Amino acid sequence: MSDIRALLERQARWQKTRRALSWPEKIRMAERVRESVRQLRRPQRAEPDNPERTKP
Amino acid sequence: MKAVAQLLNEMCSSGVIQNYALFGAAAQMRYTEPVATLDADVLVAVPQPDRLDVLDDIYAFCAARGYPPEGEAIRVGPWPTQFVPVFTPLTREAMDQAETADFDGVPFRVVQAVHLAVIALSVGRAKDFARILSLLESGSVTRQEIGLLAARHDLSAAWQQFETRFPHE
Numbered sequence: 105m106s107d108i109r110a111l112l113e114r115q116a117r118w119q120k121t122r123r124a125l126s127w128p129e130k131i132r133m134a135e136r137v138r139e140s141v142r143q144l145r146r147p148q149r150a151e152p153d154n155p156e157r158t159k160p
Numbered sequence: 161m162k163a164v165a166q167l168l169n170e171m172c173s174s175g176v177i178q179n180y181a182l183f184g185a186a187a188q189m190r191y192t193e194p195v196a197t198l199d200a201d202v203l204v205a206v207p208q209p210d211r212l213d214v215l216d217d218i219y220a221f222c223a224a225r226g227y228p229p230e231g232e233a234i235r236v237g238p239w240p241t242q243f244v245p246v247f248t249p250l251t252r253e254a255m256d257q258a259e260t261a262d263f264d265g266v267p268f269r270v271v272q273a274v275h276l277a278v279i280a281l282s283v284g285r286a287k288d289f290a291r292i293l294s295l296l297e298s299g300s301v302t303r304q305e306i307g308l309l310a311a312r313h314d315l316s317a318a319w320q321q322f323e324t325r326f327p328h329e
Contacts, residue, residue: 131161131194134195135239
């Protein structure tokens, strides 16, 4: 468990280093993931044989 | 985003808008880690704010430069850009006191961190609270600064609720 905790803490520290990037670089990073975000946020369609389930 | 900055500066110099400032997630990234967002949000002051068609001149200006409308926004390169006329004393102050950043050599007015935080506080959705926490964590603004600005804009109760929900560690 402590290994996992250490791993997560290391990962969090690494992610925070992105804060030091320049603002234009951070914006370009956001631009690169925009299409994925758009698809994730797109309204889901229900499957005809199972209205409880949705598909992309 | 550079094209958005260039377009806004042109709008200002041609008189279509009097002033502008980027806010929302794209502005937040100036102070925090990158965050996922789909839109660029811009506060604008227009010469005739009481007109019903307050954004028409902006849309016409953009169309003449090949930037088409897309829903409630105008697409500038990859960014659907939403123009929001300043609608409260808080948003007016945020725009007036915005800083001019450098975006790849182009001046780009961006709302300060403390105003971003208090605008987020005034909206009050979960993602707005996340924005405040992220700005605090980045050290770009303090709880005291947010509290003082919130008080000036009649948002002390909202700030106290936030402090109760997300106490300082």
